[in-house]
Amino acid sequence: MARQRKTAAGTPNSSDKSKSTASTSSRNENSSSSSARNKSTSPKPQPKSSYNRLFVMTQWRLLFGCCCLIIASYFGYVGYLETRVNTPYDDNKMVSKAGLDVPEQYWGSYRPGTYFGLKTRDPNSMVVGLMWFSALRLRPGGEGIRHWCEIGDNLDQYGWNYHDGKTFGIQRIEDHPFTIETSFVKFPGGRYGGDWTARVTVTNNIRDSSESLSLIWYTAMDEKTGGILTTNTHSKLTGIHGETPGLGEFKLEIHQSNGTIVHQSYLSTVTPNLQVLRQVVMSHFRLATDKQSNQRIITLPGDVLTSSTGEIHQPNFIASLITGRPPFSIDISYQSTSGFSVSELETRSGPPIKEKYTEVLETKRSQFVKTFEENFKLKEKGYSESDIHFAQSALSNMLGGIGYFYGSSRVQSIHTKDPVPYWRAPLYTAVPSRSFFPRGFLWDEGFHGLLISSWDVGIELDIITHWFDLMNVEGWIPREQILGMEALAKVPEEFVTQRNTNANPPTFFLTLKMILNKHSHGLMAKGRLGILDRLYPRLQAWFTWYNTTQKGYLPGTYRWRGRENFSANELNPKTLTSGLDDYPRSSHPTDDERHVDLRCWVAFAAGVMADLAHLLGRDDSKYLETHYYLSDNSLLNEMHLSPYTDTYSDWGLHTDAVTLKRSQQITPISASNQNIEPAQKIRVTLKPPEPRFVDSTFGYVSLFPFLLEILTPDAQPLAKILKQIRDPKILWSDYGLRSLSKSSPLYMKRNTEHDPPYWRGQIWMNINYLALKALHHYGSQPGPYSEDAKRIYIELRHNLVKNVINQYKRSGYIWEQYNDSTGEGSGCKPFTGWSALVVLMMAEQY
Structure with missing residues (x-):
C-alpha cells in the first residue's frame, strides 16, 4: 500500500495520461487568470524534458527505497538467524514441578x-x-x-x-x-x-x-x-x-x-x-x-x-x-x-x-x-552374594552419580561470528564418570536411562524432561552440558563451545523404547502418560532436526557433521559427534559421505516415534513410513553393503594408504646448540583417495544394522555378521566384542602421535549391551539364524559379566573400557555410566 500511495503522489503512469494532461491544463488556466488579475506575468508551461527528469528521479527514489527495504529485511533476517541458536523451543517447560x-x-x-x-x-x-x-x-x-x-x-x-x-x-x-x-x-x-x-x-x-x-x-x-x-x-x-x-x-x-x-x-x-x-x-x-x-x-x-x-x-x-x-x-x-x-x-x-x-x-x-x-532377581538367577553386592554397587554408583546443575552453555551457529551464551537453565542428569566426566552428555544419558528406568521410571522421566527443556527453537540439544563453575573447571577450553550443526546419537529413543515396552501400563496407572504427551512435540522437533540437518547427499543417506574441521596431525579425522570419536571413517571427509550408523539411528528413532504416537492416539503414519523406508533391507544394502566384502560400511572419499610421519624441520645455524623440540608428526597420504566403501574397516559401525535390529531375521548379511562376531580374529574376545577388527588397517593405531587409540580395539560396554540385546532379539525370532544367535548370546553374556566383575574385584573399579587382549580395565575410573549396564546384562533385561 505504501508503494501505491507513493505512485499516486508522484508522476502519473501512462494509463492516466489524459487525466493528468487535463488536470495540468486546468491548473495552468487558473494560474493564468490569477496572474492577469494581479497584473503579473504568467509562468511559462514546463517543457516536456522536465517531466522526464521528474519521472526518472521518482523511479530512482522508488528503487532506492526498495533496496533499503531489501537490505533492512536481509539484516533483520540475519539477526533472526543469529538468535535461533539460543532461543528456547517455547515457554511451556517440560519440568512442571521443580x-x-x-x-x-x-x-x-x-x-x-x-x-x-x-x-x-x-x-x-x-x-x-x-x-x-x-x-x-x-x-x-x-x-x-x-x-x-x-x-x-x-x-x-x-x-x-x-x-x-x-x-x-x-x-x-x-x-x-x-x-x-x-x-x-x-x-x-x-x-x-x-x-x-x-x-x-x-x-x-x-x-x-x-x-x-x-x-x-x-x-x-x-x-x-x-x-x-x-x-x-x-x-x-x-x-x-x-x-x-x-x-x-x-x-x-x-x-x-x-x-x-x-x-x-x-x-x-x-x-x-x-x-x-x-x-x-x-x-x-x-x-x-x-x-x-x-x-x-x-x-x-x-x-x-x-x-x-x-x-x-x-x-x-x-x-x-x-x-x-x-x-x-x-x-x-x-x-x-x-x-x-x-x-x-x-x-x-x-x-x-x-x-x-x-x-x-x-x-x-x-x-x-x-x-x-x-x-x-539376581539371587533367583543363582548369582553369589559377592556378585550381587557388585551389581548393587554398580547401580548405586549410577544413582549416586546423578547431579543437579545450573548455568548457561556456550553455543555457536554458522550465523554467529563468536560463541554466544545459551539461556540459564537447570539440568538433572546422571554423569558418566565422577572423576573425569562429572557433567551431562547427551548420548551417554540415553544409555544411563536404560538402567535408571529399570530401577525408578519416575527418576528417569524427570531426567528426560530436564534434558528436553534444553532444546532450542531449531530442535537441537547441545550434546555436552557444562553448567556452573564446578562443571566448567573440569573441561578444556577447546571443548566448551557447542555447535548447533553437530549431533549426537539420539539414544533417548533407546530409553523411551524400554519404557514403552516395560512400563506402558504403569505410565497410565500412575498418570505419567501426560508427561509423554507433553514431550511428544519436542520429540517431533528433535527427530525432524536429525532428519533434516544430518541428511546426506542422496535420499535415505545421512552424514555426521563435525568432521570438516580436522588437523593435519590426525591419521583419520575424528567423528566426535557420532560418539565413537576416533573410530575410522573415510580418510578424506566430504559432503558426499554416507554413515551407516546414523542411518540406523534415524530408522530406529522413527520406529519409536511411531510406537509413541500410537500409544498417545496420534497419527503415526508419517513415522511408520520413514521407519519402513529406512529399514528396507534392499535399500540399506544398496547404500551401505559393500559388494566386495559383503559387509556394511560407510561410503566416502577414502584410502587406506595413510601414515603419520614427522615433518622435516630446518634448524637455524644460530640455534644449532639449543634444545629444539622435534617437529610434530603429520598425516601423509601415500595413495590418492577415491570414492568407495570404507570396507577395509570392520567393527562396531559395521554392526549397526544388527545392533539396532534393522535387519530382518532372515536377512542374508545377518549370517555373516554372526560369523564375524564370533571370530576371534575379528571381533570376538574372551572379555567381550572389541570395537575394531584385528584385520582393520587402524586397529590399535594412534590417531596422532599423542592420542592413544580409543575406539580402535577396546571393549565398550554400551555397544556390547546393544549386541546382547540384538542377539537376544534374533535368538527369539523364527529364522535360519536363530540358534546361532542364542548360542553366541550365552557365550558373550558370560564373558562380559565375568570380566567386569573380576576387574572390579581386582582393581576396585568399574572402568570406561576394557582391553581386548587381557580384559584389564582402561580409560578413566570409576566409570559407572554406561559400563553399569552390566547389571541389566546380569538381569537379562533388554
Whole structure:
C-alpha cells in the first residue's frame, strides 16, 4: 500500500495520461487568470524534458527505497538467524514441578564431582561437602587434600555401595591406610525440603598406627544470597546457622559420634566461587602446637572477614576442621527451623544422630536390598552374594552419580561470528564418570536411562524432561552440558563451545523404547502418560532436526557433521559427534559421505516415534513410513553393503594408504646448540583417495544394522555378521566384542602421535549391551539364524559379566573400557555410566 500511495503522489503512469494532461491544463488556466488579475506575468508551461527528469528521479527514489527495504529485511533476517541458536523451543517447560514443588527430591548427593557433597535442586543452592587430609601426606600446593574426585589421587577404591536415588546413600572410600565411610539419610517434612543426617566414619587399616586424619566439613553459598554464621554445638564442634530464600531458617550441627577428636578449629570467610574452596582452605592453614600432646598440628584461624580496605564482609564459606585419631566418626545434622507451625516445632526432635541414626540407616539399606532383588532377581538367577553386592554397587554408583546443575552453555551457529551464551537453565542428569566426566552428555544419558528406568521410571522421566527443556527453537540439544563453575573447571577450553550443526546419537529413543515396552501400563496407572504427551512435540522437533540437518547427499543417506574441521596431525579425522570419536571413517571427509550408523539411528528413532504416537492416539503414519523406508533391507544394502566384502560400511572419499610421519624441520645455524623440540608428526597420504566403501574397516559401525535390529531375521548379511562376531580374529574376545577388527588397517593405531587409540580395539560396554540385546532379539525370532544367535548370546553374556566383575574385584573399579587382549580395565575410573549396564546384562533385561 505504501508503494501505491507513493505512485499516486508522484508522476502519473501512462494509463492516466489524459487525466493528468487535463488536470495540468486546468491548473495552468487558473494560474493564468490569477496572474492577469494581479497584473503579473504568467509562468511559462514546463517543457516536456522536465517531466522526464521528474519521472526518472521518482523511479530512482522508488528503487532506492526498495533496496533499503531489501537490505533492512536481509539484516533483520540475519539477526533472526543469529538468535535461533539460543532461543528456547517455547515457554511451556517440560519440568512442571521443580525445587520445593518436589520436596522429597529437594536435597540430594547432587555434586557427583566431589567425593561427598550435598546440595538442593535450587539454582542458588547452598552446598555442603567433605575434604580430608593426613598431615603426613600433605604437600605444597594442596596436594594431599582430597575434595574433587580426581584420578590423580590414586585412591584404592571409592563409590556408593547403596544408593536409592532419593532418600539415602552409603559410600566406601579406600585411601590407604584409611577407610572412610560416608552416608546420609533424608527426613521429609515442612515447607523447605525437610532434614537430613550425614555421617563420616574413619578407620585405620594399619594395626597400632597412631596416624591421625583431618576432616574438613564445609558449607558454602553457590550465590551470595542469604547468610550463614558459625555456632557451637553441645560437643563444642563448630556448626552453622543461617537463612536463605530456598531453605528458610536452618541450623547445621556437628556431633562427635565416637572415637577421639584431637583438635577442632574453623574458618569463616568469603570465597569468590565454588571452584576454589580447596585453595581457600589451604591458604588459611596455620601451624600450632597442641596443648595436650605437645605436637605440631594444622589449624584454621577462625573469622577472616575483613578485606584489605578494612570492610567487614558476611561469610559465604564456613569450614570446620576436625582432626581425629581413628577409629572415630562424626555426625552432621541439618534441621530446617522454619516453615512449621508453633506446635510442630515444639514436637520436633530433630534428625537422628548416633545410635538412632545407625538404626535408620540399616532400615534403609535393608529396604534397598529387598527392592533390588524384586527388580533384578539376581539371587533367583543363582548369582553369589559377592556378585550381587557388585551389581548393587554398580547401580548405586549410577544413582549416586546423578547431579543437579545450573548455568548457561556456550553455543555457536554458522550465523554467529563468536560463541554466544545459551539461556540459564537447570539440568538433572546422571554423569558418566565422577572423576573425569562429572557433567551431562547427551548420548551417554540415553544409555544411563536404560538402567535408571529399570530401577525408578519416575527418576528417569524427570531426567528426560530436564534434558528436553534444553532444546532450542531449531530442535537441537547441545550434546555436552557444562553448567556452573564446578562443571566448567573440569573441561578444556577447546571443548566448551557447542555447535548447533553437530549431533549426537539420539539414544533417548533407546530409553523411551524400554519404557514403552516395560512400563506402558504403569505410565497410565500412575498418570505419567501426560508427561509423554507433553514431550511428544519436542520429540517431533528433535527427530525432524536429525532428519533434516544430518541428511546426506542422496535420499535415505545421512552424514555426521563435525568432521570438516580436522588437523593435519590426525591419521583419520575424528567423528566426535557420532560418539565413537576416533573410530575410522573415510580418510578424506566430504559432503558426499554416507554413515551407516546414523542411518540406523534415524530408522530406529522413527520406529519409536511411531510406537509413541500410537500409544498417545496420534497419527503415526508419517513415522511408520520413514521407519519402513529406512529399514528396507534392499535399500540399506544398496547404500551401505559393500559388494566386495559383503559387509556394511560407510561410503566416502577414502584410502587406506595413510601414515603419520614427522615433518622435516630446518634448524637455524644460530640455534644449532639449543634444545629444539622435534617437529610434530603429520598425516601423509601415500595413495590418492577415491570414492568407495570404507570396507577395509570392520567393527562396531559395521554392526549397526544388527545392533539396532534393522535387519530382518532372515536377512542374508545377518549370517555373516554372526560369523564375524564370533571370530576371534575379528571381533570376538574372551572379555567381550572389541570395537575394531584385528584385520582393520587402524586397529590399535594412534590417531596422532599423542592420542592413544580409543575406539580402535577396546571393549565398550554400551555397544556390547546393544549386541546382547540384538542377539537376544534374533535368538527369539523364527529364522535360519536363530540358534546361532542364542548360542553366541550365552557365550558373550558370560564373558562380559565375568570380566567386569573380576576387574572390579581386582582393581576396585568399574572402568570406561576394557582391553581386548587381557580384559584389564582402561580409560578413566570409576566409570559407572554406561559400563553399569552390566547389571541389566546380569538381569537379562533388554
